[in-house]
Amino acid sequence: MQANIHPFEKYPFDLKKLPADIRSAVEHFEFYTTSQAIAKSIAAGNLSDSNTLLCWAYFTWIDAMELQTGAEILSSGESALKIIGEILEKEPDHKPSLKLQKYIQDEIKKVHKANKWYDKFHDIPVEKLSLEEAEDFALFLSDCANDEKFKEKEYRLWQRLYNEKPDVRVEERTGRQYYGFKFYYLCRVASVLWRDLGRFEEARPLLWQVINWPSVKDAELYSYNTSNAIEFLLLEAVGKRDEAEFIRLTGLMVSKFGEINEYRRSAGKGELTLIIRENPAGKILEYALEIGNLENIRTIMDHFFAGKVVFIRDAKIKKNMEKARALIS
Template structure:
């Protein structure tokens, strides 16, 4: 779930009003490092204004997004809520703090609820659940934490749905389709991202990428980009320049096929959108390779119209470097 690190579109605090050293830490965000550096500045400079304290609470909470285990969410959440309580003690109606407080409390409730649900259902054979119960349980577990006990059960539930739920059905008024593709995407994602069973997931990712029905792929286009993205990031980790270039071109090609299909339906073009951290890693590696054609493709398609929400100062600098190289 690291694909949704920041819970809000905008920071709940005002970056411009932060002390310069804390503002730099925010611009060069890193898990754990940023929150500790902010705390150090607050303690050493005896800072107590609500904006700075909320910034600290926010990044303490964001640390829970690094692992997203139940224990991490409970621990980081408790620490962040203590800081927020200090703010609200002085300003009871401080709306940004109340917003973050509610969000954290809701996430903590999910963890407690997940634990209770897991305790209730984990000994019940999956086959004894109805397909509706299996799907509800799978969706719920996908929204909880990355603890292995949850993810193994989630994987088994998606697998059952893939094997048993009809790929297409009609209500007589509307046709629903693409279930096999969707559940396969869920299965591969849990195997790769959560259970780290890469060799099991790899052929499933390629099955998704080469799915024969563009109608299904268009309906769930994010899953095509997600599948290719996972393989691109693996190529980055392995420093495999040839595979990296092949996969970035493949990503663009697949979205081209989807958009061609959409054009035939009279639909507008989809923009390929990656989140900040994976987009940053891909751009960084492209710059290290120095292939101008590849850099241009990445900037033109992965950062088209700057639809990626970039907060990290290092990524912004890399974008400037890339634009200078291809201009």
């Protein structure tokens, strides 16, 4: 699971006020293991304070992010809401709990809505939908559904849009021109094939099409898709322990963002920041340290971990960052 699993910029609970064993479980997060460890500690210590219970509810919800299927969201969501209910019974105005409660309730509503949309459209062949309906349905499935049946439908919808929808649209009322649709739809097709359906060999040439797209003007509009495509291939290189490809792709990531920012400067725009999320960034840094190529480590630290690009919670990643800084200082 490569998506950002944390819904808020900061934890809704106070990490420093947790018992030491629960704080350790949070800092060394693992799906299911962390929530179970918290539950055991709460039961053993007969703990009932709102901060600890909210921590338990939070990581019970986070378990749904491993697979991100509708079934997991409903199951983990209902369990988390039950815990939050215990807090609100004692403290009805507990704002952090109310915030998490609303977020989870909204995500559960999306799953129910996705099921209704699927029931409405799944029997209709993709080619029978209007292009407007196809795009609305594809966007909705992208945002709200992760079950394989939804993703197969989403893939075919994006593919049809890539094949049939014009690359440029002019708004009749204002005459404003919108462009880059072919690039955007190709990004969507490749991402769903690789990330959601695991059809790697089908997706691979499409990812390279995204990376090597000839129009920087298009790529600049959707720069995240360029970094996302390279990220998929980087993580594959990590899994295969392919040092040469890993180092090549790291350089390519920086190079492509350099091209995008050069275009933006020439167009009078501000530069974009390369953003790699915590989970994949941690894996990339760990493998770079394993290889031990100092220039590669420097590139990763300078570009993948620059400033506030990545919000790091994981204790292991923080230690690796310290180790990397010591090596290149």
